[in-house]
Amino acid sequence: MAKNVLITGAGRRFGYELANHLIDEGYQVFAHYNSSKNGVEALEQRGAIPLQADFNEPSAVQSLIEQIKKKTDTLDMLVNNASCFFDNETVDSDTDALAAVYNVHAVAPYLLITGLQSLLEHSDNPLVVNITDIYTDSPSPSYIAYCGAKAALANMTQGFAKTLAPKIRVNAxxxxxxxxxxxxxxxxxxxxxxxxxxxxxxxxxxMIETVKFLRDNPFLTGESIKVDGGRSLNI
Structure with a gap:
């Protein structure tokens, strides 16, 4: 039986490459995207199920959750990868941008984890992977809101790892x-x-190898693994 994975922000870069890799491994990929469907169209041709949602709108996240529940009763992996990246100048001049940073990086993952918990619990080896940032530990002064939102996701990783154990593992x-x-x-x-x-x-x-490592090691939860070539040592 094919395993199911939801990857948010699946249309480009890491989300897109991870989706392709998991399709190669036989996964049914639910490929979330917001405004750009270019990469997702290619994934759809390979069997992925595209799901559009603007994560700046919590109601859209709830709608996505309901769509997934109509398509499957089991979810083996959730990868919270969707992101938006604004500097101080942008969020200081645009409160919508400030809200988006926290909605996309903190509110949406929270809603997805809690809303899809019942599906994850039906898996034999359920895993949540949150993509945070090396700057959660040492924030950049030029991207205060972004770093703060990613730090919130890092903290939620540990919180959910505690509360969802032993059934669901949560790592970053x-x-x-x-x-x-x-x-x-x-x-x-x-x-x-x-x-x-x-x-x-x-x-x-x-990054893909680290997702596989987290998936295949059943004794890891609440962990946050840096994949940065050591750069966090110097920031």
Whole structure:
């Protein structure tokens, strides 16, 4: 029987690559997206079930939960990966952006974990993976709201690990410089690499391998694993 996974923010970068990898392993992927369906359309052609929801609207999260419950009674893995990234200047001038940072990174994962708990409990090895950030431990002064929201998700990881045990395991991954954005110039890339002890752009495969490690080790819960080439040592 195919295992079921919900990946939020599945249309690009890590979410997209993880979805493809799990499809290769035989998973039925529920691929969440917000505004851009480009990557999700490719996943849909491979058998993924696309689900649109604006995580800035809690009611949309609840609707997504109900859609999933109509399609399956078991969920083996939930990967809270959806993200939005605003600096101080943006959230200071736009309260909607400030609200979005906390809705996407904290409110939506909370609603998904609690709303899908009954489906996760039907799995033999249920796992929640929250994608946080290395800056949850040492926040960037330029992205205070973002870091605060990710820190909330990191704290919820431990809280849910306590309350959902022993049935459901909850862990987190803290990515570092895994994949630069197209708008990152050479100066930015060189600066980041100079601060990263392993001095390499990690790519997405180490993140995928960490998800598999968390899935396949049944004695891990409440953990937060840094996948950052050591950069957190220098921030």
């Amino acid at each position: 991954i803290q990515p570092g410089p895994i994949l630069f954005l197209p708008d990152h110039d050479d100066a930015h890339r060189q600066k980041v690499m100079s601060e990263t002890p392993l001095n390499v752009e990690g790519g997405l495969q180490p």
